[in-house]
Amino acid sequence: MTGSDTTPMMRQYLELKGRYADCLLLFRMGDFFESFYDDAEKLSRILGIALTARQKREDGTGIPLAGFPHHALDGYLARLVKAGCRVAVCEQMEDPSKARGLVRRDVVEVVTPGTVMGGESLEPGAAVLLGSAAVAGDEAGLVLCDLSTGEIRCCSMDRDVLSQELSRTGPRELLSAPGSGIGAPPGCEMTEVEPWKFDPDHGRRLVEQRFGRGAPEGFGISGSPALLGAMGALLAYIEETKRSGLSHLEFSGSYRRDDCLIMDGETQLSLGITRGVPGEEGAVLAEISDGTVTPGGARLWREWLSAPPRSPETISLRHGAVQEIMNRSLARPLLDALKGCCDLARQAGRLGTQRSGPRDLRAVWRTAEILPELAGLVRDAGNPLLREAAEMDTLRDVAEMIDSVLADDPPARLSDGGVVREGVSDELDQLRRLRTGGREWMKAMLDREKESTGISRMSIGYNKVFGYYLEVPKSFLSRVPEGWTRRQTLVGAERFITPELKEWEGRILRADQETAALEEGIFNDLRNRVAAHVRRISAAARILSFLDVLASLAATAAERGWCRPELSAEPRLDIREGRHPVLEKLLPQGECVPNSILLEPGRRILLVTGPNMAGKSTILRQAALTLVLAQAGSFVPAEAMTFSPMDRLFTRIGGADRLTRGQSTFLVEMAQAAAILNGSTDRSLAILDEVGRGTSTFDGLSLAWSMLEYLHDHREHRPLVLFATHYHELTALASKLPEAANVNVAVRESDGGVAFLYRLEDGAADRSYGIHVAAMAGVPRSVVGRAGKVLSDLEAGRHLLPSGVREDGQLSLPLSNPSHPVLEEIASVDPDTLTPRKAMELLYRLREKLAD
Numbered sequence: 001m002t003g004s005d006t007t008p009m010m011r012q013y014l015e016l017k018g019r020y021a022d023c024l025l026l027f028r029m030g031d032f033f034e035s036f037y038d039d040a041e042k043l044s045r046i047l048g049i050a051l052t053a054r055q056k057r058e059d060g061t062g063i064p065l066a067g068f069p070h071h072a073l074d075g076y077l078a079r080l081v082k083a084g085c086r087v088a089v090c091e092q093m094e095d096p097s098k099a100r101g102l103v104r105r106d107v108v109e110v111v112t113p114g115t116v117m118g119g120e121s122l123e124p125g126a127a128v129l130l131g132s133a134a135v136a137g138d139e140a141g142l143v144l145c146d147l148s149t150g151e152i153r154c155c156s157m158d159r160d161v162l163s164q165e166l167s168r169t170g171p172r173e174l175l176s177a178p179g180s181g182i183g184a185p186p187g188c189e190m191t192e193v194e195p196w197k198f199d200p201d202h203g204r205r206l207v208e209q210r211f212g213r214g215a216p217e218g219f220g221i222s223g224s225p226a227l228l229g230a231m232g233a234l235l236a237y238i239e240e241t242k243r244s245g246l247s248h249l250e251f252s253g254s255y256r257r258d259d260c261l262i263m264d265g266e267t268q269l270s271l272g273i274t275r276g277v278p279g280e281e282g283a284v285l286a287e288i289s290d291g292t293v294t295p296g297g298a299r300l301w302r303e304w305l306s307a308p309p310r311s312p313e314t315i316s317l318r319h320g321a322v323q324e325i326m327n328r329s330l331a332r333p334l335l336d337a338l339k340g341c342c343d344l345a346r347q348a349g350r351l352g353t354q355r356s357g358p359r360d361l362r363a364v365w366r367t368a369e370i371l372p373e374l375a376g377l378v379r380d381a382g383n384p385l386l387r388e389a390a391e392m393d394t395l396r397d398v399a400e401m402i403d404s405v406l407a408d409d410p411p412a413r414l415s416d417g418g419v420v421r422e423g424v425s426d427e428l429d430q431l432r433r434l435r436t437g438g439r440e441w442m443k444a445m446l447d448r449e450k451e452s453t454g455i456s457r458m459s460i461g462y463n464k465v466f467g468y469y470l471e472v473p474k475s476f477l478s479r480v481p482e483g484w485t486r487r488q489t490l491v492g493a494e495r496f497i498t499p500e501l502k503e504w505e506g507r508i509l510r511a512d513q514e515t516a517a518l519e520e521g522i523f524n525d526l527r528n529r530v531a532a533h534v535r536r537i538s539a540a541a542r543i544l545s546f547l548d549v550l551a552s553l554a555a556t557a558a559e560r561g562w563c564r565p566e567l568s569a570e571p572r573l574d575i576r577e578g579r580h581p582v583l584e585k586l587l588p589q590g591e592c593v594p595n596s597i598l599l600e601p602g603r604r605i606l607l608v609t610g611p612n613m614a615g616k617s618t619i620l621r622q623a624a625l626t627l628v629l630a631q632a633g634s635f636v637p638a639e640a641m642t643f644s645p646m647d648r649l650f651t652r653i654g655g656a657d658r659l660t661r662g663q664s665t666f667l668v669e670m671a672q673a674a675a676i677l678n679g680s681t682d683r684s685l686a687i688l689d690e691v692g693r694g695t696s697t698f699d700g701l702s703l704a705w706s707m708l709e710y711l712h713d714h715r716e717h718r719p720l721v722l723f724a725t726h727y728h729e730l731t732a733l734a735s736k737l738p739e740a741a742n743v744n745v746a747v748r749e750s751d752g753g754v755a756f757l758y759r760l761e762d763g764a765a766d767r768s769y770g771i772h773v774a775a776m777a778g779v780p781r782s783v784v785g786r787a788g789k790v791l792s793d794l795e796a797g798r799h800l801l802p803s804g805v806r807e808d809g810q811l812s813l814p815l816s817n818p819s820h821p822v823l824e825e826i827a828s829v830d831p832d833t834l835t836p837r838k839a840m841e842l843l844y845r846l847r848e849k850l851a852d
Contacts, residue, residue, distance in 0.1 A: 039049025074119030125298030131171030141226030203232025248352020296549025318633025610745030
């Protein structure tokens, strides 16, 4: 290092950069965050801001420099994290005006994809999860934390299903030990942590330090080395990245994979449950069905949809709560009251990390003021979920605590002043009067000087360099009194100070400083006192989210005419005149065609046939989405529905080539089919669309046929199945397999064309209508006409090439004409009796016959 590299400030920067070498370091300098060297170049490239240079070094080069105003941090952080950066935020730890020498600085937090606490990276309606995974023998432990709310939950499972659970839960960042063999799902950042941090004893110590002695036993993780290790690594990582308090962290419980309807990430994506495939982002069930009015409610609804419970009791409680809200016409009053509530769960997170500003506390007060009204609306409720809301803690003392100190309309930043209401502190009130009186004196002084000097266009101003000054246009300089001192010359004016002005300036600035310091102390004390109740605030937040979801479901059911599903003890999916829950909202009213689907013992497999564009895939998705809605606790778009809670929902729908992962369409298709064949039970629902189309016709047909027989006959892997296909040969299985049935999507032929009715009817389709669809798509008429002729020849058993020989000279072996002289002679030969000479003679004889 030479020249400016060795200044005290740059040495401070380089020391911090050495401690956070894997991060992009944002270094606070006054009102800006600056970066240097490679970080500056990276910052400039990602954010599109100017790259400049600090002072020249001895070799004539400058230190690369890029930065932005400190108030723009949240927006820029989101872009940096999205670009894959780990960002270390370095703040000034003391008031620069009071610092002796170099201002003390330190990193206050490291922001990573899984540890964002605010700003644009934090979508209001979506949770951001930090995951930690460990394996011990055959056991895998997964711990998930939403740091913005403090909620921590965990799951123990067989290590061979860990990847499935990661795909289902979708953490933004995953902690694991090097060499553990754990892989991150798509869209998740993998962070390797030192192996010793996954030691179970280390995990036990951290859990007890954070949550108290006996916590591992109380959490039910004491006997799980994998969960203790994963929990320890997670807590250590949070403490390293968040240097502030973490009082909001709360263990919300362990869960079992079997507690909910399991849908892996690919199933959720292909069905568009919480996110859509590219191009279909507007057709996502979570968005279309979300009528919540609070961010916490929106997050909870997404959670319910991605993990619907299996317990009939839980499902019935949710349905019952929705029904009671509808019966008592409470949906709209509840939602109207909830609209005034803030994101109380994330406000608890801000309190726990000491990030709350004045307006955050006022938002907590405003929500607490609404809680009694909400509790009153569900008073005397019969449903246990609603009774819990009626008995909620309304945080009355917390609201009074905030309102007794905080101004009615405080500024966004504490430094702006005016945060504490009048009457809280006599000393603060006196300082404010002094400051106000000083400014009134200055105004009176300006009027007096204008009159005595005749400088009518004189003004008074302030800056950090010169303090208060009098500005006089140059055309009036001759009238400036001799006792004034010139401080600055401008193009059209000059600035002066007077002894009297400087005296009052000192009084005002001292009052400003003392006011700011006193107000900061009062506010910090208030924030700490409110933060002591963070557990109560989090509990109230959970009840608000529950009420929001239940009220929104009731409003949706009433407005759209949805029905309450009935539960069945035996495997069943019976939807009467059901409508697609997404298309019903997107299409004009009345254009969504209703359909009925019945799967039950004796009718477990439905073979769905019909032409392309007729709606086979839409009907399959409709059945799956309706089940998800019902099992999550919602009413459904149907005249009636009866279902049994499912343990797994499998899909084999679509499937683009995963070239970057070395997997073709057909390999993905077979992997998804294998998951169904190996993992389904009699309580599963399997949705299969066009299985086998990724390979040759005969291979695909054979595989589809064999899979259906397997799912029908197997004693364990026998799910309810909806199987859409273009292989009309498969419809013969309905007469061969007692529990299989044919249904088709109806079409009507007219004037050589077809009209799609989008109605599901019993029986198999008699043809595919592929040529009709090609004509509708704009394929040239000559091609369509020729295709019709070829189809007629094939259906009549006529071969397109003579003598059963292809252009490459190989035999054509059509199913419709198995008889051929060459084939007959080959079939009559016993290869074991042929000598080499006889084999050669046979080969020549067959070739002569073929030539004839």
